[in-house]
Amino acid sequence: MSNHLTNLTLKIWRQSGPNDKGAFESYPIASISDEASFLEMLDVLNEQLIDQGREAIVFDHDCREGICGTCSLMIDGQAHGPQRGTATCQLHMRKFQSGQEIVIEPWRATAFPIIKDLMVDRAAFDRIVEAGGFITAPTGGAPDANLIPIAKPVADASMDAAECIGCGACVAACPNGAANLFTSAKVSHLNLLPQGQAERWSRVEAMVETMDEHFGSCTNHGECEAACPKNISLDFIAMMNKDYRKAKFKNRKLIAQI
């Protein structure tokens, strides 16, 4: 049997466009099932708003199974809400209590301008990936499985980094608005694997420097790791920092080039 939460108050950031000033508005939720996900609760609220002839709240969402990285939301001052290792779409109302006020705000970062209400433009992440988050080898047809032997711990570490879904919670949670966790996950994912070695040093250099153009700097608070819905480790930031330094030395060694 599902229980219901009653008398919730949602304080939601409303902003009609990128240049609007925006403000919080309060919306009552009389009753909602504790089995509803957070986004389903917003759906229910939007149905009500539409019925009343008011404008629905705009928020990012897509797969709703925690793997696409589209959903966001700063819920009660925490990126993706109070549950660790969980994206907003997988957060359920049973984590909240009847009578509670829930404050919902969009990600705040200069590189993530608000499009409308709770929706932000995370294209700055695309810029970082475009700078080096790929392998340029012409691959042809799909190679046979296990053609390149990879040690299990290496494959596991690479997979841990590759888990990043690019939702931007790290930037949102960081007191400095830094994207080091995202960038380091994207760098490490390829830099750990044999296939990524050819471009290892140019990749880390290009991605770190592109990151610098948009985001703040890492001061090792650790908030990103705590907010990450995929529990990506701070160790990847250390790895990126090390690879970046090595890259700076190694690229200098490419002598006899004009």
Place this chain on the structure above:
Amino acid sequence: MKGRLQMAQAIQSRGPVTGTAVAPKRRRRFFLSDLYSTAVGKKYVMAITGIMLLGFVFAHMVGNLKMYLGAEDFNHYAEFLRELLVPILPRTVALWLLRFGLIAAVLLHIHAAYSLTVMNRKARSVKYQSARDYQVASFASRTMRATGLIVALFVIWHLADLTWGTVNAVGGDGTFVRGDAYGNVVRSFERVPVAVFYILANIALGVHLFHGVWSLFQSMGWSNPRFNKWRRYLAIGFATIIVVGNVSFPIAVLAGIVGE
């Protein structure tokens, strides 16, 4: 490089973000200034100058422990510092070389911190309009600027007190005597407000070190599952040793353990 360029050209710039995948090729700057121009590079500078300052703070604390051996030992140690490497270098030259290194480290540490702060402020031009609920950011990590500023102001006062002597025992019963390091320390710490200020400043230093010593490993990329948990223990241990050692001096003077 070529592949990256082609890929970048195929991608249209979209949305309000104006960055492009491939920045126009910049003229190669001097290696170190090129490195320092990036945030990660500035963090290396923070870490390396931090290590230099850690070394100083530790040596300074250990050296001052000679206070407990009496005036003769303490002043002898102070003179030893001036006579460091004396047959090789003239008197005080080695000391001044060390001082210049420290001054450079302090200036770089502050400049890097300042420019990173400016960068971070720009990275979130519109603050969160509701209260943040921080999960793991420690008091120390969030007050690095404040504790750093307290320590910087303290160091200036500390130099004026015990190196230049301009604020030493003002209004007290003693006066600054150049060369009598032991007496100067005692006369300064006999003033209760001064002793309290020293203690508070050293606690701020300890808080700064608690985050800084751990943080420098991350910044330098010195990460290994074998020793990662020891980074925190090292930070706690180092900060504790420094604070306990330094705070003991004004307390010892006020308690009469160290006196003329």
